Amino acid sequence: MTSLLDSIFSVEFLFAVLRVSTPLIFPALGVAITAMSGNINIGLEGIMLIAAFTGVIVSIYTESLMLALLAGVASGIFFGAALGYFHLKLKADIILAAVALNFLASGLTIFLLIVITGGRNTSALRSLTFPSFSIPLLRSIPILGPVLSGHNIMTYVAFLSVLVYYIVMFKTPLGLRIRAVGQNPDAARSVGIDVDRVKLYALMISGVFGALGGLYLSMGYVSWFSRDMVAGRGFIAVAAATMGSNLSLGTLLGSMLFGLVNTLTIYIASLDIPSDLVQSIPYLATVIVLAVYSARNFAPRKRRAAHRRRQRAQAHGKDT
């Protein structure tokens, strides 16, 4: 047990937590921004996969990290916009449309991969990767330095994205519109906001976040593309964002909790602790958080409704 504690409080472990959390923070922000606009986006799974694939292919053919990044982000925006087009313009239910797009991403990436490489040997494709980055002053601080410094540059981008999300959401007119649309679309429409357009923007921005997550997976976390490599992170992101009430810091902490648990299961695999059960804890916790949260939200509304009913009954009683 002490050896477990030792390894958990080691520099390597904390470093790994940040590394594992990175591909969760990005999509969680994507889920959060669409949730703020009033939609549940379970399509981040597909967005990440498409971007991961696009990045690898473009980096191999152009040898340019910048172009790979741009192409990956563009594919994410396109995918988010496609979801918006089907939901907002063609009136598809967003959950079902997202399920369909996830299937499409899973099939299309492998289909194209086999067509492009002409065979199944995909490990031969080595992608360029984003560089690791060592922060000069931070590096020399004991303990904290080795944990925080030396990460892939995308890990820092992930943390910066949380800040960007906060600023966009709470300090810009667009963020205000997104929140207005999410809280009460009719009221937003009545003051002249184009509700569908705002929802589309939210979906496109979620495409950017999702794409960054996918790019990190295939061009940082590892350096290749493999079948369904997102492996449910797009769904975990829904949990993480929900847990954090779609707020910037909450979403970050939610993602890091999942990162922590996932890292933990790698470390305790050798011990006699059932890692399956440990892994299920954050999901159960999300269900409980969600239940408590909605129960609390629900109670005052119900009381208000009952109050209104009583008043109406009284008014009615006076009339007759």
Added chain:
Amino acid sequence: MQQFLLKHFEAIRTTIAILIGMLICILLIILVSSSPGDSISTFLFGPFSSQRTIASIFEIATPIIFTGVALSIAFQAEQFYIGAEGAFYITAAVGTAFAVSTSMPWFFHIPLILIVSGTFGGLWGLVPGYLKARFNTSEVVTALMLNFVALYAGLFLINNFFRDRAAGFMVSFRLPESAELPRLIDRTRIHWGVVLALLVALWAYYFLYHTRTGYEIRTVGHNQKFARFGGINVFKVIIIVHILTGAIAGMGGVVEIMGIHRRFNWQDLPGQGWDGVIVAIIGRNHPLYVVAAAVFLGYLRVGGQQLRLMSDVPFELVLVIQSAIILLITARAFLSQWESRMVIRQAGEEADA
């Protein structure tokens, strides 16, 4: 003619979506294959080439009928309970555990396993159902989370208590013979589960379209406020819908184990729950059409397998077209202009007459 078109508009829309999907598929084959003619005929006719391939269409369709019918009940009430995947998996694990640890003659054992797992699946569906009905908690998110819980809890159960260590890989003990669903047709893996699946679909059709509760479910789906105003107990309807969805999807999982695998061998979510979403959409949430849609999906999958074996076109083509088809079908505005133009024209004609 016009009246016919309008009356069957939804069916025509679905057919057009499927045709467009197949067209995309043929175009893709022409683009990537070095001998497109052969590949296309392999894809379209390969599934009928032998008894074995025809059998696999129905083997693939059987579990998807369960999950598809289950989800069509939920979708009819506009409950996007996408937890069929988790219910399918965890109930199969629990059912296996129950089957392995009990022994009795088959005519008790099989029904008992189905009852136990159906009950468990129903309870599994009750969790998001209760939260939705009571607090309006999004069933989408809770069901998504419970899918993961199902995976890890199922793995924990099987790997720690029912793992057959004699086998070289992570599988459960073999089911006792009394718990195996016998094969229906010799030299294939088609088993009695397909009969059960059809019975469930028939029952669901009767339940949804010919009972009072079924009517209430559909009314809640059309317009929840109207249903509440009309005196329907929406709370009860939402609870019932989730329980039924969990129970039927869960039974599908255990039937798949009892009929095909004969031991629990899934180390990951097997995907039939998501396939159920596809066939529920293609079958437009009508249990009998869902059966047809599941067979169609089985046909596509076997066609894809034939492509993988006999041509240079990847199997994943099938995933591309199936998603194109469901995207078009879920897009409610797809072809709706055409419909409204027809309605206007007909109204005009009636006014003239």
